[in-house]
Structure formats: structure tokens, C-alpha cells
Amino acid sequence: MFRILLISALVALSMGAVPRGLPIRPMLDGRIVGGEDADIKDLPYQLSLQSDGWHICGASILSPTRAVTAAHCIYGASESTEFTVRAGSSFRGSGGQISKVLRIYQHPAYNPSNFDYDVAVLAIEELTFGTGVAAISLHKPNEELAVGTEGTISGWGTLSSGGSAADHLQVVKVPKVSDDYCQAAYGSITPRMTCHGYEEGGKDSCQGDSGGPNVANNELVGIVSWGRGCASAGYPGVYTKVADPEINEYITYHM
Known part of the structure; x- marks a missing residue:
């Protein structure tokens, strides 16, 4: 599903630009550069966007049924059912709520060669708001x-x-x-x-x-x-x- 994303990433790399998604399935264990551990209770809008259970990107909660992410995270995907989001957990691989992505609204002007209009809205299964899960x-x-x-x-x-x-x-x-x-x-x-x-x-x-x-x-x-x-x-x-x-x-x- 990420073939087109990988091609666009290679084009960007040739210009020195690096998209900040994970288009492949790596072994994961590290952190944001120069950061520190965070509690999802302090960042309740944060989501992990996942493909077949693997973290690929972040996203933000807009409402119980909507989230927003970067267009390049889902560019080239064949269908929305390949994606889920994890909410309400400080860990990308466990805890919280899992919600299916029902539909993707990628900005029609998104340009994969320079990442202009790099935004997509996700329609998701309804989240239950509470501790660690809230809109921004x-x-x-x-x-x-x-x-x-x-x-x-x-x-x-x-x-x-x-x-x-x-x-x-x-x-x-x-x-x-x-x-x-x-x-x-x-x-x-x-x-x-x-x-x-x-x-x-x-x-x-x-x-x-x-x-x-x-x-x-x-x-x-x-x-x-x-x-x-x-x-x-x-x-x-x-x-x-x-x-x-x-x-x-x-x-x-x-x-």
C-alpha cells in the first residue's frame, strides 16, 4: 500500500527533504529528538496512526469521530480500512482505545514532491472521551x-x-x-x-x-x-x- 509513498519519499530525498512518517515496518525503540517521556493525560489529543497494527505516523483528535494527520502518511493507500488509530495510551503498541479509520479526506492539492498542502482528515469510529482522550x-x-x-x-x-x-x-x-x-x-x-x-x-x-x-x-x-x-x-x-x-x-x- 505504500509503494507510491515510497516513490514520493525518494523524490523528496533527492532534494534533501525528509518526510517524517514511517512508510515501512521497522523495529522500533527510541524517541523524538531531544525530548522526554510524556503522559498521554497531558497530551490527550495525541493519536498513533497505525497500518495493520504498526505505528507509521501521529495524528490529532478533532472530535470523537474526526482526526487530522499529514497527507503523506496515507498517500497511495488503497483503502481506509488498512488504518486504525490508537487513543488514550502513552504507548504506541498497547493500551487505550483502537478505532478504525472509516474514510480518508486527503487535501486534493497535496503535492508529494514538496509536501505542500500536507494535510488529511480522518473519519474514525467514535472515540469515548475521558482521561487521556480529548479533542484539540x-x-x-x-x-x-x-x-x-x-x-x-x-x-x-x-x-x-x-x-x-x-x-x-x-x-x-x-x-x-x-x-x-x-x-x-x-x-x-x-x-x-x-x-x-x-x-x-x-x-x-x-x-x-x-x-x-x-x-x-x-x-x-x-x-x-x-x-x-x-x-x-x-x-x-x-x-x-x-x-x-x-x-x-x-x-x-x-x-
């Missing part, structure tokens, strides 16, 4: 975070680029950088993207964190998308910008 509000359209605002990134991604991934949920905080800084780093940033990270590197999202949340002021401000390596100096993480009017409208329409 969306950042309002056209609202800009101030440079330096910390975003909280969480997921079961890798310790380093190409490394192994976490069994226990990890969390890290990284500041927003200016659009000019990000554009200078990559030269391919679109209005649908926003960047968080440290100039010196050291803390970041990584492979396996794709589709997961970037939260500031109790709102979903970004969706983990791509970057050059992970936590590399001079290359912040790139996130789908929830406040972009086109992204925000698409998510809201399918809620």
Missing part, C-alpha cells in the same frame, strides 16, 4: 504566532534521522522561527508551511512523528510534515500551517 482546538485562520513562541511537539518518532523510534510517547518544545529564516534554510517554503526549531539544532520532530501535533496556547498550530534530517543545525522542522486559510477551511469543512 484549531488555531484560527490568519492568526500568526509570534516568532519565539514555543510549540509542543509529541509523538513516537525516531531519536535521530534514520534511527529507531519510541515505544513510549515523547514530547519536546521548540520555538517558532521566522518565515524568512525558514525560507533561507530551504528555499521552498510555501504559505501552507511554518517552521519551529533551534538554530543550533538538537531538538526536533523526526521520522515517525509525521502527522502529529504542534500545539501552542492550547491550539493545534501545526502538523508535523518534513525537514532536512532531524534536529540539524540551521534546518528547523517544517509543519503544515493550520492557520493558513486554505488548510483551516479544508479541515473545518470535513469536521
Whole structure:
């Protein structure tokens, strides 16, 4: 099911861009780069998006029947029934609630060559809200975070680029950088993207964190998308910008 995803990832790799999903079934044991163990009770909107029981990406709860992830996490999938989400557990492989993905709404303008419009809404079997399971509000359209605002990134991604991934949920905080800084780093940033990270590197999202949340002021401000390596100096993480009017409208329409 991931043949097309792998092809698009190879195209991206040739340009130095690395999607932050896990399109294959690796042996997993590590964490977000520079992060620490987290409790799902503190991040109740966090989901593990799984294929045949294997964690491939993160996602965020929007309502009992809707979640949001990155388009590249499900790009090329033949049908939604291949996917489930795990909610309410700090561990990607056990506990919590398992919900089937019933339908996928991938943004029609998603571009796998540069990860523009990297967003997909998932219709899921209804979750029971409670301890460790809750929705996150969306950042309002056209609202800009101030440079330096910390975003909280969480997921079961890798310790380093190409490394192994976490069994226990990890969390890290990284500041927003200016659009000019990000554009200078990559030269391919679109209005649908926003960047968080440290100039010196050291803390970041990584492979396996794709589709997961970037939260500031109790709102979903970004969706983990791509970057050059992970936590590399001079290359912040790139996130789908929830406040972009086109992204925000698409998510809201399918809620």
C-alpha cells in the first residue's frame, strides 16, 4: 500500500527533504529528538496512526469521530480500512482505545514532491472521551504566532534521522522561527508551511512523528510534515500551517 509513498519519499530525498512518517515496518525503540517521556493525560489529543497494527505516523483528535494527520502518511493507500488509530495510551503498541479509520479526506492539492498542502482528515469510529482522550482546538485562520513562541511537539518518532523510534510517547518544545529564516534554510517554503526549531539544532520532530501535533496556547498550530534530517543545525522542522486559510477551511469543512 505504500509503494507510491515510497516513490514520493525518494523524490523528496533527492532534494534533501525528509518526510517524517514511517512508510515501512521497522523495529522500533527510541524517541523524538531531544525530548522526554510524556503522559498521554497531558497530551490527550495525541493519536498513533497505525497500518495493520504498526505505528507509521501521529495524528490529532478533532472530535470523537474526526482526526487530522499529514497527507503523506496515507498517500497511495488503497483503502481506509488498512488504518486504525490508537487513543488514550502513552504507548504506541498497547493500551487505550483502537478505532478504525472509516474514510480518508486527503487535501486534493497535496503535492508529494514538496509536501505542500500536507494535510488529511480522518473519519474514525467514535472515540469515548475521558482521561487521556480529548479533542484539540484549531488555531484560527490568519492568526500568526509570534516568532519565539514555543510549540509542543509529541509523538513516537525516531531519536535521530534514520534511527529507531519510541515505544513510549515523547514530547519536546521548540520555538517558532521566522518565515524568512525558514525560507533561507530551504528555499521552498510555501504559505501552507511554518517552521519551529533551534538554530543550533538538537531538538526536533523526526521520522515517525509525521502527522502529529504542534500545539501552542492550547491550539493545534501545526502538523508535523518534513525537514532536512532531524534536529540539524540551521534546518528547523517544517509543519503544515493550520492557520493558513486554505488548510483551516479544508479541515473545518470535513469536521
